[in-house]
Amino acid sequence: GQGKTHLMHAIGHAYSEVNPDAQILYMSAEKFMMEFVTAMRRKEVMEFKARLRAVDVLLIDDIQFIIGKVSTQEEFLHTIDAIIGAGKRLVVSADRAPQALDGVDQRILSRLSMGLVADIQPADLELRRLILEQRLANMPEAQVGEDVVEFLARTISRNVRELEGGLNKLLAYAQLTGKPITRTLAEEQLKDILSACRRRITIDEIQRAVCEYYRIDRSEMSSKRRARAVVRPRQVAMYLAKVMTPRSYPEIGRKFGGRDHSTVIHAVRLVEGLRQQDSEMDNDVRALLRQLEA
Incomplete structure (x- = not known):
């Protein structure tokens, strides 16, 4: 659900726009396996090989489905070598990095690792x-x-x-x-x-992430210091605690050195307002949200 198949189709369409006469073939690894098995049964393996190797761009989706299929992996290895050897393009997707595909021939993994390995992160x-x-x-x-x-x-x-x-x-x-x-x-x-x-994010996690981000000591979350370099990160942490946890204002205040709930309310409203006016503050909050949600 991260958009791998969507991205592969986009690659095929983009290549077709630049090279209108190019032959582009997209298929899932499961379809590759089924067509190869059918070709063997019908004794049409050479035709199967010729069809795949005649294309300019070959896109194979969800390669993890050939795990444990020895004959399919062997044919896929030969297909990779033929495509690369002819200077053509090969795009492969999987639900994990090549090195994490247990049960896939090491020769296939080494060839996949030769190319550009793009890690697709969840949508922020x-x-x-x-x-x-x-x-x-x-x-x-x-x-x-x-x-x-x-x-x-x-x-x-x-x-x-x-x-x-x-x-x-x-x-x-x-x-x-x-x-x-x-x-x-x-x-x-x-x-x-x-x-x-919903992942249960704690106020402790939020305080730790904010302190690391702003490079201040963890004790400052509960301290009485009023220096701007300390107060603003503390207010951001209170804001995130209200946005990302089910804790009430009084509960949040207790986690910040026993502060009154009105202090937390002020911090939340202040950060909300600053996010509308100050792009740097908004960027800081967005970065922390991404970090904590990851």
């Missing part, structure tokens, strides 16, 4: 938000507030399929019942998805 908060907004832009009849979009983007973070599935489920329920789409409705109807996705 901003991208998840944009994905939801793009979907909703094509559905003008759907009335979904910004607070609901923000809630979904922040809490469904494992992969894009779950994010879109959560939105679809919410829209379908609202359409069937006629209920308005609110954050409360989202929490009620998506509780299974949300509980699976």
Whole structure:
């Protein structure tokens, strides 16, 4: 659900635009295996080989599915060598890095490691938000507030399929019942998805990450010092604690040296306002959110 197949199709389309006469073939590793087995049964292996090796770009998706298939791996190895030897292009995707593909021939892994290995990370908060907004832009009849979009983007973070599935489920329920789409409705109807996705982030983790980011001592989170270099990181940590944990204002205050809940409220409102006015502050908060959500 990180967009590997989508990216592979994009590569094929981009290459086709630059080279309109190029022969481009996309297939899953499972289809590669099935067609190879069928070719062996029909004694058409040479035709199978010729078809694959005649292309200019070969895209093989989900290579992990050939794990343990010795004959398929052997043919895939020969295909790789033929494609590379002819100076053509090969793109392969998997759900993990080449070195982590246990059960795949080491010769295949060494060849895959020769090329550019691109690590596709889960979509960050901003991208998840944009994905939801793009979907909703094509559905003008759907009335979904910004607070609901923000809630979904922040809490469904494992992969894009779950994010879109959560939105679809919410829209379908609202359409069937006629209920308005609110954050409360989202929490009620998506509780299974949300509980699976939500990682329990603690205030201790937030304090540790903020101190490392701003390069201050951990004790400053509870200290009485009022120097700006200490106060601002402390306020950011309070803001993140309110945004990323279910803790109340008084509970958060106790974790910051026994401070009053009004101090936490002031910090949260201050950081919210600064994020609107100060791009540097907004960038700091976004970086910390990505780090803590990873």
